[in-house]
Amino acid sequence: MMKPALPPDVLAQAADWFARLQDPAAGPGERARWSAWRAASPQHAQAWHQVETVWGGFDGLPAALAQQALDQAASRLRARRQALRRGGAGLLGVFGLSLVGWRLLEPQGALQTALGQTRHWALADGGRLWLNTDSHADLDYGPQQRRIRLHEGELLLQAEADSQALPRPLLLETGLAQLTPLVPSRFAWRDEGRGGGLLSVYQGQVELAPRRGPTRRVEAGRSLRLRPGGGQLEGRALALHEAWSRGLLIAENMRLADFLAELSRYRPGRLDCEAALAELRLVGSFPTQDPERALRALAETLPLQIERPLPGWTRLRARA
Known part of the structure; x- marks a missing residue:
């Protein structure tokens, strides 16, 4: 079963604790109280995990930009603390994610970017997904499996283990192949047009089952290009195919x-x-x-x- 949505007041509490801990004046006592709050309820722990998932997007940003966004957001959160307690705002409103572009995705939906645009989302299972320019994908997270379909363009996926009691397999489907990441893993897939595509793996391993040809397992640091006509070419995973996310x-x-x-x-x-x-x-x-x-x-x-x-x-x- 899918986990029920967290109450807005619990999400607001998690965001409030985040703001407190970003304050340089926060000492051991404040951190001990935060730890006690997080341990007091499974919902508290889950809400804090969502906060960490969204804020983990700073890992891919240049240090100066990440710190600037972090400082701005933390300042805004501290200023709004009392209002959040009164209004019970949801996580997206609390964080003002437009600072870094992160959005927490629903289990199903269409994802798209325009020419020149890149976007990124936090997934409900703790993973992250980026779409490069002029791309289109669908997300379908159901009771039995987690499925992403890339219709055109390019994506980068940080795949994590499922948080459900019975883990669901994670699949990426493209017009040329089905990709199964061995979590945790980080990889990019690019539709090169005219029957060609490129898999680049930066963490973990990914199994690639092409429509034509044998299934291959690609290790971190390696790439596999599917050529028009069914050929395969192995190579090195280039920074080019991951750095666009930054x-x-x-x-x-x-x-x-x-x-x-x-x-x-x-x-x-x-x-x-x-x-x-x-x-x-x-x-x-x-x-x-x-x-x-x-x-x-x-x-x-x-x-x-x-x-x-x-x-x-x-x-x-x-x-x-």
């Missing part, structure tokens, strides 16, 4: 032409370079949420310039 495009000795193809996924219009520049190699980190800034950085560090031959068409060419 708003970064990582270039590791990447061809300029390939870099521009990646960057173009986050912006409208055509983006390319003249043939003489295609083989230039890049190393660095670039912001996916500000493609124009990334292009300006290239123009400042490489012998090239930005041109716009027509509306909607951006081209890089060698600097005169």
Whole structure:
């Protein structure tokens, strides 16, 4: 059976304790009282777990940004403590999750991102899910299994053990394969179009059962590409296919032409370079949420310039 929703006042208490413990003045006595509160009821422990699940999203943020968001949120929570006690606000309202974009998902629902947008959610089982630009997925967590369907695009999944008394299997279905993570695990799947896809594993192991071809188990640090026509190619899991969840495009000795193809996924219009520049190699980190800034950085560090031959068409060419 699915766990019943927690009472709003219990969630508010958990958020209130979170705010207290973020206060630098919180001492051993305050922490002892928090520990006693958490141990007093299974609902208290479950509410605190939800708080930790949502706030765990800071693990993937740069340290300065995480601390800034944490400080802002904790300050807001401390200021609203009395109002929360009176109003019994739910967890999402308490945390003001727009600071970092986290949302706690219902057991079922459609997930989607627009061009240039990335989103991320906390799952009810303690896992986390990210969708990259221009992606579409469905979530279906039922009594017998946990199922995610990726219809198009790219996702990153932090898979955790089920919290139900009888653990439900976790499956990711795509148009090319069914993926079964051996929890805990962290992995990305990318639909590359034209019958191709890429699995990159960063923690744990993932079993991949393609529509055509043998089932494979992929270990942490490795990737497996399904080629159009049914072939498979094993390789190294690149930071590129995980860093987008943190708003970064990582270039590791990447061809300029390939870099521009990646960057173009986050912006409208055509983006390319003249043939003489295609083989230039890049190393660095670039912001996916500000493609124009990334292009300006290239123009400042490489012998090239930005041109716009027509509306909607951006081209890089060698600097005169």
